[in-house]
Amino acid sequence: MTEEIIIAGFGGQGVLSVGKILAYSGIMKDMEVSWMPSYGPEMRGGTANVTVILSDDRISSPILNEFDTAIILNQQSMDKFEPHVKKGGVLLYDSNGITRHPVRTDISVYVVEAAAEAARMASAKTFNMIVLGAFLKLKPIVNLEHVIKGLEKSLPKRHHHTIPMNREAIQRGMEIVKPFEMGVTI
Amino acid sequence: MKEFLLMKGNEAIAEAAIRAGADAYFGYPITPQSEIMEYLMTEKATERTGMVVLQAESELAAINMVYGAAGTGKKVLTSSSSPGISLMQEGISYIAGAELPCVIINVVRAGPGLGTIQPSQADYFQSVKGGGHGDYRLIVLAPSSVQEMADFVPLAFDLAFKYRNPALILSDGVIGQMMEKVELFKPIPRTEQFDQSWVITGKTPDRKANVITSLDLEPLPMEKHNHHLQAKYKKMEDEEVRFEEIMCDDADYIMVAYGSSARICSKALQLARAKGVKVGLLRPITLFPFPKVRIAELAQRVKGMLSVELSAGQMVEDIRLAVNGKIPVEHYGRFGGMVHSPSEVLEAFEKIFIKN
Numbered sequence: 001m002t003e004e005i006i007i008a009g010f011g012g013q014g015v016l017s018v019g020k021i022l023a024y025s026g027i028m029k030d031m032e033v034s035w036m037p038s039y040g041p042e043m044r045g046g047t048a049n050v051t052v053i054l055s056d057d058r059i060s061s062p063i064l065n066e067f068d069t070a071i072i073l074n075q076q077s078m079d080k081f082e083p084h085v086k087k088g089g090v091l092l093y094d095s096n097g098i099t100r101h102p103v104r105t106d107i108s109v110y111v112v113e114a115a116a117e118a119a120r121m122a123s124a125k126t127f128n129m130i131v132l133g134a135f136l137k138l139k140p141i142v143n144l145e146h147v148i149k150g151l152e153k154s155l156p157k158r159h160h161h162t163i164p165m166n167r168e169a170i171q172r173g174m175e176i177v178k179p180f181e182m183g184v185t186i
Numbered sequence: 187m188k189e190f191l192l193m194k195g196n197e198a199i200a201e202a203a204i205r206a207g208a209d210a211y212f213g214y215p216i217t218p219q220s221e222i223m224e225y226l227m228t229e230k231a232t233e234r235t236g237m238v239v240l241q242a243e244s245e246l247a248a249i250n251m252v253y254g255a256a257g258t259g260k261k262v263l264t265s266s267s268s269p270g271i272s273l274m275q276e277g278i279s280y281i282a283g284a285e286l287p288c289v290i291i292n293v294v295r296a297g298p299g300l301g302t303i304q305p306s307q308a309d310y311f312q313s314v315k316g317g318g319h320g321d322y323r324l325i326v327l328a329p330s331s332v333q334e335m336a337d338f339v340p341l342a343f344d345l346a347f348k349y350r351n352p353a354l355i356l357s358d359g360v361i362g363q364m365m366e367k368v369e370l371f372k373p374i375p376r377t378e379q380f381d382q383s384w385v386i387t388g389k390t391p392d393r394k395a396n397v398i399t400s401l402d403l404e405p406l407p408m409e410k411h412n413h414h415l416q417a418k419y420k421k422m423e424d425e426e427v428r429f430e431e432i433m434c435d436d437a438d439y440i441m442v443a444y445g446s447s448a449r450i451c452s453k454a455l456q457l458a459r460a461k462g463v464k465v466g467l468l469r470p471i472t473l474f475p476f477p478k479v480r481i482a483e484l485a486q487r488v489k490g491m492l493s494v495e496l497s498a499g500q501m502v503e504d505i506r507l508a509v510n511g512k513i514p515v516e517h518y519g520r521f522g523g524m525v526h527s528p529s530e531v532l533e534a535f536e537k538i539f540i541k542n
Contacts (some may be wrong), residue, residue, distance in 0.1 A: 027367050033192065034364060060455075061449050061452065062360065062449060063449075063525055
């Protein structure tokens with residue numbers, strides 16, 4: 001099993017860190033992992049993306065142009081990565097700030113209203129964990145316990161008190177993710 | 187269960203330097219390798235082992251600090267990225283001439299000039315043909331994973347001390363910035379494990395003074411010294427060649443690639459095999475000494491070779507020398523900071539070798 005994922009959005013949305021937590025969760029399940037960020041001028045310009053690969057086998061290229069799953073968190077990333085989802089693959093996005101919804105019909109499209117939910121939960125910091133929960137509902141490559149162990153590994157000790165809140169956010173993401181219906185205004 | 191960490195390539199190099207028992211690191215920050223010194227500072231290398239970690243005022247200062255410390259028989263390293271490594275070339279030539287061991291890390295970015303901070307493999311010529319003046323060689327190791335970034339640090343030190351020669355780890359922005367799982371080796375204590383008979387740490391009455399210099403104005407002894415260096419490089423070529431072969435046994439065509447490009451090619455290989463095209467990958471691990479004997483052997487039975495590099499084509503020249511006209515050898519690569527994708531590599535391969 002190999003899952004090739006791109007996570008893309010604005011800098012500050014926690015794109016790189018959600019990728020890191022996902023990679024750490026893979027290690028907790030004894031999988032091979034790679035995490036390749038965009039770096040440099042692209043990041044300074046406000047957009048950030050990271051390619052995360054989880055696999056049972058040795059990982060070949062950390063750089064890809066086709067993905068099993070694209071997690072899209074802003075319009076620029078939608079424009080850039082929608083065409084690069086493999087046929088039959090998954091596109092998961094948050095519709096907050098999206099002006100053009102996905103148009104492809106040969107992939108499965110899902111929506112998670114993570115920004116709105118994070119606002120309801122009164123914690124903007126849970127945003128990326130809600131997104132992660134939605135992804136894991138669609139692609140249960142690792143389970144919640146792997147993620148919690150991954151969080152324990154990747155978060156500095158002083159932030160360990162946030163783990164229960166993150167767990168709740170992941171569970172919330174799993175609940176609220178839904179298929180995108182073409183033609184229905186969100 | 188083994189313990190794995192998730193680390194950036196740059197962090198893995200820094201942690202490996204601490205664990206390899208390095209005595210000193212001298213450097214100057216430059217993207218995409220600044221995490222190396224940052225890690226050495228934040229992870230308290232000095233408190234952990236007593237090693238010196240010093241931000242020099244420039245790359246010139248850093249490499250000359252390396253020169254001085256290496257002369258005392260200490261395990262010393264520096265790191266930089268392309269423009270910084272260019273600045274160090276005078277010092278590197280002196281260190282090679284004076285026969286001192288040290289480890290130099292180049293996390294390559296695109297040039298020429300200040301270029302861009304994005305990944306590149308355009309420093310191949312500089313690394314393997316001698317970027318400074320004179321007839322010298324560096325031992326050049328090309329890691330293609332974060333694990334190898336860690337493992338090649340102690341290996342580079344061993345080779346550097348074995349041959350009393352600088353060893354260069356030639357990485358790039360991809361391998362430096364990506365995170366993968368790493369299993370770290372057990373720390374090696376900071377002790378003098380190597381022959382210390384040549385070091386300059388103060389003369390005792392029972393022996394003649396050791397002299398470390400790259401200068402000899404008399405041409406005849408200088409020629410003799412050069413012959414000695416050449417014999418040393420020949421020994422490296424005989425004994426230190428390292429490479430990895432992936433699916434070469436039944437291959438009709440071979441891709442040759444190192445570092446990040448080798449990773450991209452291993453995916454291109456899978457795509458080609460899925461189409462029934464028998465492609466193999468030869469990944470040089472040492473770029474000097476170059477696996478030219480193995481490449482010549484493979485040229486006896488395959489139809490063509492494709493050198494895939496993030497450059498306009500540099501290693502391809504060494505492949506052509508090894509193949510010596512037996513089969514076609516072509517080059518493909520994006521460069522200037524752009525990185526080819528596996529499907530771009532496959533498309534180029536098919537265009538060159540299959541569709542014609």
